Amino acid sequence: MQIFIDLANWLRAWILGMGISTTATELILTAVWTLVVILFVLINLIVLVWIERKSSAFMQQRRGPNRLGPAGFLQFPVDIVKVLGKEDITPAAADKFIYKIASTCAFVTAIVAIAVIPFGPGMVLENLNIGIFYFIAIGSTATLSLLMAGIASNNKYSFIGGMRTVAQMISYEIPMVFSLLGVVMLAGSLNLTDIVASQKNMWFIVPQCIAFIIYFISTVAETNRGPFDLAEGEQELVAGYFVEYGGIRWAIFMIAEYGNLVAVCAIATIMFLGGWNAPFGLTFLPPFLWFMLKVYCMIFLFMWVKWTYPRIRIDHLMHFGWKFLIPVSLANIVVTGIGIYVYRMITG
Amino acid sequence: MLKTQELTLNLGPHHPSTHGVFRCVLNLDGEYITKAVNHTGYLHRGLEKLAESRTYTQFIPYNGRLDYCSGMLNELTYVTAVEKLMGITEEIPERAEYIRVIMSEVQRLANHAIYFASMALDTAGATAWFYGFRDREKCLDLIEMASGQRMMPNYMRIGGVSDDLDENWFKLLKELVDYMPSAVDEYEGILTGNEIFQARTVGVGPVSKEMALDYGITGPNARASGIDTDLRRDEPYSVYDRFKFNVPVRKNGDSFDRVMIRIDEMRESIKIIEQAMKDVPEGPIMAKVPKVLKPPVGEVYHRIENAKGHLGFHLVSDGSTKPYRNHIYSPCFVNLGIFPEMAEGLHLMDAVVALASVDIVLGEVDR
Numbered sequence: 001m002q003i004f005i006d007l008a009n010w011l012r013a014w015i016l017g018m019g020i021s022t023t024a025t026e027l028i029l030t031a032v033w034t035l036v037v038i039l040f041v042l043i044n045l046i047v048l049v050w051i052e053r054k055s056s057a058f059m060q061q062r063r064g065p066n067r068l069g070p071a072g073f074l075q076f077p078v079d080i081v082k083v084l085g086k087e088d089i090t091p092a093a094a095d096k097f098i099y100k101i102a103s104t105c106a107f108v109t110a111i112v113a114i115a116v117i118p119f120g121p122g123m124v125l126e127n128l129n130i131g132i133f134y135f136i137a138i139g140s141t142a143t144l145s146l147l148m149a150g151i152a153s154n155n156k157y158s159f160i161g162g163m164r165t166v167a168q169m170i171s172y173e174i175p176m177v178f179s180l181l182g183v184v185m186l187a188g189s190l191n192l193t194d195i196v197a198s199q200k201n202m203w204f205i206v207p208q209c210i211a212f213i214i215y216f217i218s219t220v221a222e223t224n225r226g227p228f229d230l231a232e233g234e235q236e237l238v239a240g241y242f243v244e245y246g247g248i249r250w251a252i253f254m255i256a257e258y259g260n261l262v263a264v265c266a267i268a269t270i271m272f273l274g275g276w277n278a279p280f281g282l283t284f285l286p287p288f289l290w291f292m293l294k295v296y297c298m299i300f301l302f303m304w305v306k307w308t309y310p311r312i313r314i315d316h317l318m319h320f321g322w323k324f325l326i327p328v329s330l331a332n333i334v335v336t337g338i339g340i341y342v343y344r345m346i347t348g
Numbered sequence: 349m350l351k352t353q354e355l356t357l358n359l360g361p362h363h364p365s366t367h368g369v370f371r372c373v374l375n376l377d378g379e380y381i382t383k384a385v386n387h388t389g390y391l392h393r394g395l396e397k398l399a400e401s402r403t404y405t406q407f408i409p410y411n412g413r414l415d416y417c418s419g420m421l422n423e424l425t426y427v428t429a430v431e432k433l434m435g436i437t438e439e440i441p442e443r444a445e446y447i448r449v450i451m452s453e454v455q456r457l458a459n460h461a462i463y464f465a466s467m468a469l470d471t472a473g474a475t476a477w478f479y480g481f482r483d484r485e486k487c488l489d490l491i492e493m494a495s496g497q498r499m500m501p502n503y504m505r506i507g508g509v510s511d512d513l514d515e516n517w518f519k520l521l522k523e524l525v526d527y528m529p530s531a532v533d534e535y536e537g538i539l540t541g542n543e544i545f546q547a548r549t550v551g552v553g554p555v556s557k558e559m560a561l562d563y564g565i566t567g568p569n570a571r572a573s574g575i576d577t578d579l580r581r582d583e584p585y586s587v588y589d590r591f592k593f594n595v596p597v598r599k600n601g602d603s604f605d606r607v608m609i610r611i612d613e614m615r616e617s618i619k620i621i622e623q624a625m626k627d628v629p630e631g632p633i634m635a636k637v638p639k640v641l642k643p644p645v646g647e648v649y650h651r652i653e654n655a656k657g658h659l660g661f662h663l664v665s666d667g668s669t670k671p672y673r674n675h676i677y678s679p680c681f682v683n684l685g686i687f688p689e690m691a692e693g694l695h696l697m698d699a700v701v702a703l704a705s706v707d708i709v710l711g712e713v714d715r
Contacts, residue, residue, distance in 0.1 A: 060478035156357050160379060160696070226472060227544060235365045235470050236700045308538075310545045311472035313697050314379070 004288065005122050008033070033125055034115075041114055045258050048299060049076040055300065056307045079251075086247030091154060094244065098152035103245060103252040105145035110259030113138045117266045118193045120276045120288040131192035132184060135267055136177055139222065142260060143169040146224075146231060149253070150241035161240025164314060165224070165231035171321040172221035172228075178329035179211040179218065182336040183271045196275030203274040208336070212272045214329045216301070219264040221317070224257065226306035230314050265298035266291075273298070354382060357696075361390045365470050365700045368710030372687070374699070381699055384691040386684060391714040399674035404430050404641045405506060407674070412500030415680065415712040417462050418655040420455035420491065422712075423504035424448055428585055429650035429661035430506045433643045439635040444508035445587045446628045450521070451491065451503065452586075453617040453624070457528065458487035459655035460610045460617075463707050467607055468539050470704035471548050476539040483531045486524055493517055506641060508634035521625055528618050532611060540607055549604035553690040553702030556601060563686045566679050567657025569706055572609045573601030579653035591623045603698075603705035610707075642669055649677075656680055656707050680712040 008029065015025045050065070050073055057064025065072030090096055116131040118124035128134050143166055150162015183204045187195040195204075205212050221228040232240040242253045269275060273294045276287030285293075312320075360371035369390035375383040395414065399407045411426050412419035431437045465480025488498040494513055495501035503510050539545050555565065560573040570577055578595040580588045596612035598605040643665040651660030657679025664673040683706045690706075691699045 056475075060475050061482060062478065156355060160355075160357075160376075164379075229472070230697075233697070235472055236696050238364060307475050309473065310468065310476075310539070310542060310548060311697075312544050313548055313695065315695065316547055 003286065004120065030125075037114055037125055038111055041111060041259055041262060042255070044262060045255060046073070046076050048258050048261070051296075051300065052303050055303050059304075059307045080248075083248050083251045088247050088249065089244075091244050093154040095152040095154065098148050099244075100249075102145050102149035102152055103242075103249040103256075105148065106142060106256040107252045107259070109138055109142045109145060110256040110263065113260070113263040114266075116192055117263070117270065118196060118275065119291055120286070121193075123288065124193060127193055128191065130190045132180060132190050132195070132267070132271070135192075135263070136173075136180070139260075139263075140169075140173055142222075142256075143173075145256075146241050149245065150231075153241070153244040155244050157237045157239075158241050158243045161231050161233060161237045161243070164233065164237075165241055168221055168224075168228065168230055168314070168317060168321075171318060172218040172325075175214050175321065175325035175329045176218040176222060178326070178333060179208075179214040180267075180271055182208045182211040182332050185333070185336050185340060192270050192275075196270055196277065199274040199277055203272065203277070203279075205272040205274075207339070208272060208332070210328065210332050211336075212268070214325055214332070215268060215272070218321070218325060219268070220302065220305060221321070223260045223264055223302075225261070225302055227309035227311050228317060229306075229311060230317065233311070235311070261299060261302060262295065265295045265302070268298050269294040359699075361387075365704065366710075367466065367704070367708055370684070370703075370708065370710055370713070372691075372703075374691070374696070376696065379696045381691050381694050381696065384688040384699070386688055388681070388684070388710075388713050391710045393715070395715045396674055396676060399671055401670065403669045404643070404671065407671075408504065408506075409500060409502045412497075412502060413711055414676065414678070414715065415654065415656065415659075415709045416499050417709050418455050418459040419497075419499055419501050420451045420503060421459075421652070421654045422659060423501065424452055424586070425650065425652045425654065425659045426661055427504045427506050428652065429648060429663050430641070430643065432650045433646065433648040433663050433665055434506075434637075434641065435644075436507065436635060436637065439507070441508060441632045441635060442587075442629045443512075443631045444633045444635070446624055447509050447513060447633065448504065448586050449588060449591075449624050450621055450628075451494070451501075451509075453621045454487050454490055454521075454524075456617045456655045457614055458484045458491070460614050461487065463610055463655075464535055464539070464607070467701075467704050470700050471539075471545055473539055473542075473545065476535070479531070479534055479538060483528065486527070490517070490521060490524060493520070505634060507637035508632070512633050518625060518628075521621070525618055525621050525625070529615065532614050532618075535611060540604075540611060546604060548698070548701055549607060549705070550602060551600075552603040552698045553694060553705065554600060554602040555686060555690060559686070559689070560601065563689075564682050565657070565686060566682065567654065568609045568613060569606055569657065569683050571596060572598050572605040574599045579651065579658060583651075585650075585652050587624075588620075591620050593619050603701050606705040606707075640669060642667060647673075651677065654679055656709070656712075657683060659712075676712075676715055678712045678715065680708045680710075681715075684708050684713055 012025060012029060015028060054064045065075035068074040068078050090099055113135055115125045116128050116134050146165040147162045150158045184190060186204060187198045189195055224231050242250055269291060276291040278290050355376040357374045357376050359374055360366040361369040371387040373385045374381050395410055408423055411422035414422045461480045461484035465477045468476030491501050492498045494511060495503035555573045557574045560570050560575055574597060576597050581595055593616045596609055598609055645665055645667040647664040649660055649662045651658045659679055660677035662675035663671050666672040687703060690702050694702060
């Protein structure tokens, strides 16, 4: 059932068999797995974009992409090839250096967040003791790249988009972290593998259902997806912070957005949905597949919300974040704390 | 102290939410609008001047290019104005009058569906947009079947209509009429009943009754502000006096009311079509009008209830085959005039919604 672990062990044995030292073997293996994870995330994008386009088409009574490949499956790879061929335009008045690195920064933060996510038992690039803390820290830096893009473009629309991004992401970072805190208190660990292991009997969505809802709402805002896609604000800001970007630089922003989506959905799965643990003892699927299935269900939920609701106004968004989500998430922490205390008193 | 200054933002003419090539220069304090100035004219084609070098009949197709979301209604306004000028209003065959009414209401349904769709898109509800366009396409299919064109039908003629309708067409019309109420219910379910949408539109860009009267707002926008006016009822043209329908009126005059008034009107339009299709008489579809039209010297002003308000044509005849002057009183232009006052103090996101809610089509604003 652990194909990837077996594969890793076989590869390790093979490299060691060639007479290479243990340290060098570990270095090579880390490089290989990093590459595999990055490729996995990128290939995942093809599936995600396809699902997004097909599901939105279904909701909107259209057909969606249906020309390239079976059911339009190859549309996204071909689109990427297309944008690679586009001219790379930098606005004359832009801050050229920052303008050019902004899209790359957004992409890097999206990819780097994947590093601590355990896809299955033992299947984690870096089993950090403070995994969830690392994820939150990396997630916060995503704000910076969008602000860089917004200000460096030297365009009024993207400037407003950049300002909105900062306001929105900082406001929603707080309830997101608070909602994760309840789970951390229950699990007693910041290590993601340990958190999954402690959900063997009961997923944390049951005791932490309020936290899950808060997490879901604030991550929709964190990943800039509808109905909280104010930073893009297509109707009033045209495309918001990346209005000046074209060709592959624009595509990298889109890839980063999907990368973030995968990351936050993976974290939701790990923190609330039991990670790779099979529900109801249905262990006929390998843990890795269970994990991915849950992640995809979460992602579909994001898409469903995006394609149903109109966009919320920014002052409503702020009020909702500061006056509702933060107090509720704080109350959740207090209640969780009391609950843990009482539970320990009863069980001794 | 940090220095702050107002941001001047040029909204349009190339902007996804200006419904064409409307340009508005906004002064922004943060994201709140302190001043808005309209700039129109980017789609000016000189249609009024063109009319002076076309014969009366030749100008009919240009009407579809005025307000390209309600071509039939524009044509009806023009041909009835010419008929009034020639004094042949009484000679129009009954069947033609009924067909005109049915076509007008089908076109009104199409127009309100596209209004709903663009309203949905301007609040970023892309899915609701498709719902609106789906039904608009059903209406346009009928128009296309009758006239050969979707948006620029060129169907109305001075003295009647160009083509007769057969039984099959009426069967399809029946299907549309049976289907539309459920579609309108869907609109209310997916968009206007949505809490986010209500938060975005209720109380946004309110236009009081006095303000609406001052600016000369007509049509659904006036009715949303509490002015009980509808030319179909107040100055019945064609055979509108034979049908029973309500004129929905709302009080608040905000963006939400402007949306809801259209939704209500769609239901009323369906009622009118239902009544009209029941007793369409047999007979000719064209009155006997001369091939070369030479209206007597004089002038006439005729207006009807367009989908967007009072559309009027002022025709001056010098007795020749061409009008001396053709002035178009455009409801879109008048309704757009209120935007600067409405936008003041609004958030940038709300301004886009408020602009969408007054329902402008730049083809008619700039003419």
